[in-house]
Amino acid sequence: MSSLQPNVDSTNSEAMQRSNPKKRRKIGHSNSLSLVPWRSETQQRIYSSKLAEALRHVIHRNPPSPPAKSSAGREVRETADRVLASTAKGRTRWSRAILASPLNRWKLRRMHKKVHKASTGLPKKSPETRRRLPVVQKKARVLGRLVPGCRKLTFPNLLEEATDYISALEMQVRAMTALTELLTGGGSLASA
Amino acid sequence: MSSRRSRQTSGSSNISDDQIKDLVSKLQQLLPEIRHTRTDKVSSAKVLQETCNYIRSLHREVDDLSERLSELLATTDTAQAALIRNLLLQ
Numbered sequence: 337m338s339s340l341q342p343n344v345d346s347t348n349s350e351a352m353q354r355s356n357p358k359k360r361r362k363i364g365h366s367n368s369l370s371l372v373p374w375r376s377e378t379q380q381r382i383y384s385s386k387l388a389e390a391l392r393h394v395i396h397r398n399p400p401s402p403p404a405k406s407s408a409g410r411e412v413r414e415t416a417d418r419v420l421a422s423t424a425k426g427r428t429r430w431s432r433a434i435l436a437s438p439l440n441r442w443k444l445r446r447m448h449k450k451v452h453k454a455s456t457g458l459p460k461k462s463p464e465t466r467r468r469l470p471v472v473q474k475k476a477r478v479l480g481r482l483v484p485g486c487r488k489l490t491f492p493n494l495l496e497e498a499t500d501y502i503s504a505l506e507m508q509v510r511a512m513t514a515l516t517e518l519l520t521g522g523g524s525l526a527s528a
Numbered sequence: 529m530s531s532r533r534s535r536q537t538s539g540s541s542n543i544s545d546d547q548i549k550d551l552v553s554k555l556q557q558l559l560p561e562i563r564h565t566r567t568d569k570v571s572s573a574k575v576l577q578e579t580c581n582y583i584r585s586l587h588r589e590v591d592d593l594s595e596r597l598s599e600l601l602a603t604t605d606t607a608q609a610a611l612i613r614n615l616l617l618q
Contacts, residue, residue, distance in 0.1 A: 394601070408595075408598035408599075408601075409591065409594050409595035409597075409598045410594075411598065412594035412595075412601070413590060413594040416590065417590075471573050472572055472573050472576060475580065476576060478576075478580050479580050479583075482584065483583070491543065492543050492547055492548055492551055495548070495552065495554075495555055498555060498579055498583070499551070499554055499555050499558060501583070502555075502579070502582065502583060502586070503558065505583065505586040505587070505590065506586065508586075508590055509586060509589050509590060509593065512590065512593040512594070513593060515597065516593060516597055516600065519597070519600045520600065
């Protein structure tokens, strides 16, 4: 169903993880990038193990006494996002943006959360033939704010990033759900 | 759809509308809501709107999940052992 390529290029995974600026995407708006297949089981397993590893580090940093603050959830979230971005192997802009500056993202997200423009009421002429109409442009701008690191992208690039980002988020949700279930199931096992 | 051929608009954008339409349809396939309706009838603005909503809801889910995970990790110290064990068993 998904038209993303099922090729996982694992050769230059190490280089990509450093968010290497030299390896840009090809100029020329190639529609079919060799993106990560977010739907495959393998990817999810890779992500889950990486996430478990990272979370274990987080546990070690906060010593056994539980932080018990609202920041714990945020830490987990940031860790999950970073692991997600590293799984993306640096091929997409949003993954590079996440890896580059996790702090900025949070502040900006908090600030922009209130700006919800429900822009309706403008009559749409034939949507795609003219220039990107103001309606579509506004929505595109909102979308650009949601996807990290995509504020200044052109419209088609933004759409590409958005498709990849959505698949990645879905996988993140699946993996974290599975992990949570494991923990709730495993916790009772360990205490018995 | 011959009336919506790639009309190059106003010189500054070298991007064809067909390309955009292709991307929008690809995006539409991912969205759980619009997937069931026929592709002809959905405008790109609606697709974008649904995309934003969907991304926001995914963000919320991840937030909730990470809250739960953080609680789980904090309460059970043996969580690590459980994690390792379960991952090995997978």
